[in-house]
Structures are given as C-alpha cells and as structure tokens.
Amino acid sequence: MSATSTSIKLQKALDSLNLAQREAAKYADGAMLILAGAGSGKTKTITTRLAFLIDEVGIPAENTLTLTFTNKAAAEMRERALALLEHNFNVPPLLCTFHKFGLIFLRFFIHTLGREANFVVLDSDDKRAILKTLCDKKLQPAQCDYYISNMKNAALSPLEAFSYAHTDETKQMNRIYAEYERYLESKNLLDFDDLLYLTYKILSQDSNIAQKMSEQYQYIMVDEYQDTNEIQDKILKLLCVAHNNLCVVGDDDQSIYGWRGADVRNILNFQKAFDEVKVVRLEENYRSSEQILNAANALIAHNQNRLGKHLKSTKGTGADIRLIENDNESAEATFLAKDIAKLLAEGVNPSDIAILFRVNALSRSIEEGFNRARIPYKLIGAMRFYERAEIKDILSYLRLIVNPHDDYSFLRIINRPKRGVGKVGQESLEKLALSKNLSCFATLETYPDQSTQALGKKAYESVMELVSHIKCWQNLNDLSDLIESMQERIIFTFSKLDEVDRQGNIEEFYGMFGDYVIHNPTNTLVDFLNDLALASPTDEVIGEAVSCMSVHMAKGLEFKYLYVIGLEEGFFL
Structure with a gap:
C-alpha cells in the first residue's frame, strides 16, 4: 500500500x-x-x-x-x-x-415505458386523497392504499394482480388499482412504491x-x-x-x-x-452493557428461525435494568415525568433521553405528563412539517409549475387563497374538463366561455390570474427568483387563532427552500420536490428534547437513557 x-x-x-x-x-x-x-x-x-x-x-x-x-x-x-x-x-x-x-434509475430509463422523465413523486397524503376520489362507499381509501402497495411490492400490475382477486372486494380494489394507475400515468405522477416497482419492471423486461x-x-x-x-x-x-x-x-x-x-x-x-x-x-x-445484552440474548434465543449469534459487551457489567410497575397509564406518565425531571436537573441533555412504546396511542398520557412538568419533548412519527395543510398548499403550487396538468394539485389550491370558487363551480369545472378529456388547467385556457359559465365570471378571472402566475413561474430558471415571486404573489389568510403558527410555518418553508437552493445550486424544482418525497420521518427531528417514539421508529438510533413503557405480555410482546 x-x-x-x-x-x-x-x-x-x-x-x-x-x-x-x-x-x-x-x-x-x-x-x-x-x-x-x-x-x-x-x-x-x-x-x-x-x-x-x-x-x-x-x-x-x-x-x-x-x-x-x-x-x-x-x-x-x-x-x-x-x-x-x-x-x-x-x-x-x-x-x-x-x-x-x-x-x-428512472430519470434515465423511465422513457422505455413511454413515460416522461420529469415525473413528480406523490406523498402518502396525496395518494390517499386521489384514492378517495376513486373509491365508492363500500371501500375505504386506506384499504385500497394497502392493497395497491402490496401489489406493487409483489411486482404485480393490475392485470397480473387480477388473477389473485378471488373475492368481490379484492376485485373491486383491483379495479381501483387500474383506475389509479391510469390517473398517475395521465398526470405523469409516481407514488413511492413506483420507484421500486417501475425500476424492477424495466430491469426484468429489458x-x-x-x-x-x-x-x-x-x-x-x-x-x-x-x-x-x-x-x-x-x-x-x-x-x-x-x-x-x-x-x-x-x-x-x-x-x-x-x-x-x-x-x-x-x-x-x-x-x-x-x-x-x-x-x-x-x-x-460497543453500545450496551452486559446486563442489557444478557437480557436481550435470553429473549431472542426463543426465536426458532434464526442464523444464530451471541452478542458480547465491551462496556462491562453496567447498571441493573429497572423494572417499574404502575397501576395505570396516568401513574406511569407521572413516574416518567418525575424521573426525567430529576435527570434534567442533574444536567442530562434531554436529547439523550428516549421513551419507546409499542403503539402511538400510548403517547397521549406521556405528552400530558410532560406538558404538566414542562419537559421538552418531540413526538417522532406524528404529523410532520410537510404534512401541514399550509405547507401542502405551497407544494401543490410547486407541483403545478412542474406539471400544470396535475389536477389533484390544481384543485387543492384553486381556492387557496380564496378566489371565489365554490364547491359547485369546482365540480362544474371538473365535469367540463372530463368531457373534453383535458386537465382543468388546459380546459380553462382552451374553453374560456364554457369555463366562465362553470365558475362564474369573477371567479374565472381570478383563477386565470393563477394560471398566468403558473405560466410566468415556469419561465423562471432561477429558483431564488421563484421563491421571491411566490412570496409576493401568494398571500394566505388564516383565522386569528392559528395565523401566527401557520404564517410562521410558511416562512420556515420558504427559508428551508432557500437553503436547499444555496446548497444544491444545480438541482431543479423537480429534484427539490422528489427529495422531499423521499424524506423519512426522522429526517426532520431537530432541537434538544426528549424523544418519544414507537419501537419501529427507534431502530438504528442511540440514547443514553431509555424508558420502555407498556411492556406487558399480550400488549407489547
């Protein structure tokens, strides 16, 4: 060497x-x-x-x-x-x-499927919203979401999956799967599962x-x-x-x-x-003491199908594992708050502490206890920043700039901020677009008289101003200019109750978008949107606070002080 x-x-x-x-x-x-x-x-x-x-x-x-x-x-x-x-x-x-x-991979090869490379990846909420428009009263969007995800992860197209649909319910879900796929293709959209499903499809076919x-x-x-x-x-x-x-x-x-x-x-x-x-x-x-590993080794030894190994600690015996019994969730939360407050008083950084639970429902009592004791905490896996309504509105604007024929995004923000478009007007525009086999955006431009009749003159003029903005933003090559223009032209109004929080979230988003542009000067708007779609729930976690999460969310993380709650047979195990 x-x-x-x-x-x-x-x-x-x-x-x-x-x-x-x-x-x-x-x-x-x-x-x-x-x-x-x-x-x-x-x-x-x-x-x-x-x-x-x-x-x-x-x-x-x-x-x-x-x-x-x-x-x-x-x-x-x-x-x-x-x-x-x-x-x-x-x-x-x-x-x-x-x-x-x-x-x-798909950026380079999706054209082999007859698709365009400037696709946008849907997040889970947008996927559910699209499915909601396709499902009838007998089926829930969550059911269809689960079914479609399973089919794609098994590499089955709607046609291939049909042979496995033996009940009326699965046949109906498979029909929705087919309609959903046609919708995505027509709008040049992918969902999260498509990133693997279509990659496999191309590799296996070519x-x-x-x-x-x-x-x-x-x-x-x-x-x-x-x-x-x-x-x-x-x-x-x-x-x-x-x-x-x-x-x-x-x-x-x-x-x-x-x-x-x-x-x-x-x-x-x-x-x-x-x-x-x-x-x-x-x-x-190199992470845990002998006490912890001995307990873990003894427990996992009961697994029948395993390749086998025995972990040995390099950190010595360590402190005993504490087993605390409480009468109910409230008592458990009170104990935790007192015990953690003591650690914080001793100078322990709250980010070194974590609470693990089997299901998210157990977090409620913990949150209440921490709020009473004024202990800083973050609930990992709860509503994420990008799932907030006002942030999803801005993301819909950005998606329209990339693809103005994305009807889901267009209909989300057609009246955000208010443009005088009511439910009846929106439905009339949707029906008109469907009859013309065009997107709502294209329908507004191609059939102005009929669109005016659908929306009403004042609402039509207001919506066409939005169309003009979208077309203007499409011509901006500099993302910094886009951010500045959007901040000037999109003025949201909120109720006084949550105005400060929501406006603050919007400002934080634009600030984050600006940072992204600075650190990724060659990336496009499509890159930005898809990087957001690929972000995992733990990517956003910042600040010094006690982490509360499910055991599934905790995988791969390390903490100096760990509390596992609700550890009861038949519930946790």
Missing part, C-alpha cells in the same frame, strides 16, 4: 477494527453475508470496506453501489467513507436508499439495461438486509446478473418490519441464493 495520506487514513481505520470486522472489510470478490448484531460497528465496517475496495483493490468509485433504508444512514456512511478517501472524484461512490436509487446496470455497479453492498422486501430482493438479483459481488449486512434477529412487507427469508436464504457465500459474524457490542 502506498504511503499517501489517504492510504494512511485507511490503514488506521483497518487497524481500529476487531478481527471479524477487518475480515469483512478486506474481503473483496464474491458474495458475503455479514451478520451484524446491534451496536457491533457495522457502519464502520461497511464504510471501511467501501474505502478498501476503492483505495486498495482499485475499484473505480462509480462502479460501487451502497444501499440502505434511511437518508440519515446513507448520509452518515457517505461522510465516513469520503473522510477515509479524500479523493476529488469525477463520479463519487453512490450511497443512497433503495428508493433514491430507483428515482435516479435484459440489456439489466446487464448495463450490473456492469456499472460491479460491487454492491446492502445495509439492513433483513428489512428488504420481495421487490427489493428481486432488484438486487437483477443488478448482479453480471457478477456475484453482493455484500449484505443485516441481523435476522432485528427483523421487525414484516407488517410493511419486509421478508426475513431474504437473509435466512441468502446462502442458498448465491454461490460460495462468505459468512462473517460481528458479535462484539
């Missing part, structure tokens, strides 16, 4: 690994399964391996692909790996989530593209492999058609996302799916 500053950093990183970690980091060619227990240094191992492949083995950075499940994890890995390499890459190594990879992508990404690593679902596993196998260089890192004991499609069989059967798989177990735990 040459004695450059980069190789010296890499050597130090390798020297800091334990034997199992180093064995994994220095293994280059062929399939490898790294069984990594919680707190066993898997991120350090993955990033060191990536640096080793590039710096020592000589693999071009652009020929590597590292996939994980959260933006936060991807950003941390990217930062650590680049710190070891310190190269000025023409094309840096790609570290991202599965869905971000799908987004990048062997030349699959071969090209496999040759592009010759060394692939996947974090949290136990959380992959069927379609993600299929995509990985298609990306490996030209090689066998797939390294997966995971822990079958941490498979907790079965309810959203994760299939633990992917990791359990990995050694059968690939030839001559090297298996490395990371069993030294």
